[in-house]
Amino acid sequence: MNKLYVVGIGPGEYEQMTLKAAKVLESCDVIAGYGVYVDLVKEHFPGKEFLTTPMRQEEKRCRMALEEAAKGKNVAMICSGDAGVYGMTGLIYELSGSYPGVDIEPVCGVSAVISGAAILGAPLIHDFAVISLSDLLTPWEKIEKRLLAASEADMVICLYNPSSMKRKDYLEKACRIMRTYKSPETICGITRNIGREGQSSCILSLEELEKNQVDMFSTVFIGNSQTMAIDGKMVTPRGYRYE
């Protein structure tokens, strides 16, 4: 059966890929994906056929990968982070009905919610919600409802796509919504360019986060009511009692 692997390459550095992802990329004929991500892996897999499409051409990118696999090639479609977290795996399954005989296999990667948390310390030691602020494909009312619900239930929140050129004030809007239930002193964290050149991070309060400008390469974390700053790290306790 023809194989289409949908591979999460992790945050960016080669070493943050799983052994299985590296092995699959090594074994396949074609590596397809968004140009920026293909560029991240290219040097490690010489001699492969690389297929790319620009941003916002997700359907085209998925069909291209499915077609190559249908032709009998071993294809890996790559995504940054994990392909199953806001990634291409979903659309590939949705389109797969038109490409019978292609066997789809997701290969896991470390998504930004996990790699960002590791840089900040340990924000995800208790229940959390992952919410994208992009309203390109989701009505803003739905995003707002989710921000409110997660805040009211005192969950840690991780924000994907917190900003873009056209949505410069979205993080500020989101912070105002979360402050309905979360204290302005809530410990928050920003990570930027995780696992890539220029990686940076900072810990700040929700009140400070509201005034902060972040870009589209950032992932943002908002703590729960128990989250602490310990020696510059963002730490959510699990609830262990210790001496």
Add this chain to the structure above:
Amino acid sequence: MNKLYVVGIGPGEYEQMTLKAAKVLESCDVIAGYGVYVDLVKEHFPGKEFLTTPMRQEEKRCRMALEEAAKGKNVAMICSGDAGVYGMTGLIYELSGSYPGVDIEPVCGVSAVISGAAILGAPLIHDFAVISLSDLLTPWEKIEKRLLAASEADMVICLYNPSSMKRKDYLEKACRIMRTYKSPETICGITRNIGREGQSSCILSLEELEKNQVDMFSTVFIGNSQTMAIDGKMVTPRGYRYE
């Protein structure tokens, strides 16, 4: 500076570890952790010093790792999945004040929310909440509130610790709570023994999930109102419009 790496080894199979995790475990003197996880990696890292503690001795386990690092050894404390998702990274930071001179570095792994999703298909292509049903360290009222909030906001929900010997009816209780807002036809998925011997999964409705018995080695996914079953896979659409 003395190093304590807190390493997520992924779901279980060696290949699902990141290249960095494998490199760190290769380079360290001591591998510490819960016995079951140490057994999973032992054969791949011969010649290391292995330190284990039984379940529920989390404080002891963390102090043991911190003490070994304080002595000047290179130590890796391992967790299954990712050490930052309900893992030991938090407690290690909380206890670290008593061990000055130990530099803590989290090394990411693929958590069950990601590895389970990949087995089921693509349930996490839109906003999701991760909630543990264990009330060992969390009051049940808080868990209930989070289940209600995430359901009302139509988020995909991933449940960790859905059951145990003493909590056989917790998943049933959780399903009843989620049904306040989620339709009984909501597409759900169960994964068991991810990346280990006897791995299994199934797709079913929320109504069927409520009647299902799962064990402590299971991770459970509840879809949002858009989640579909496509050819035996659980797929949440992102919202792309395609021909």
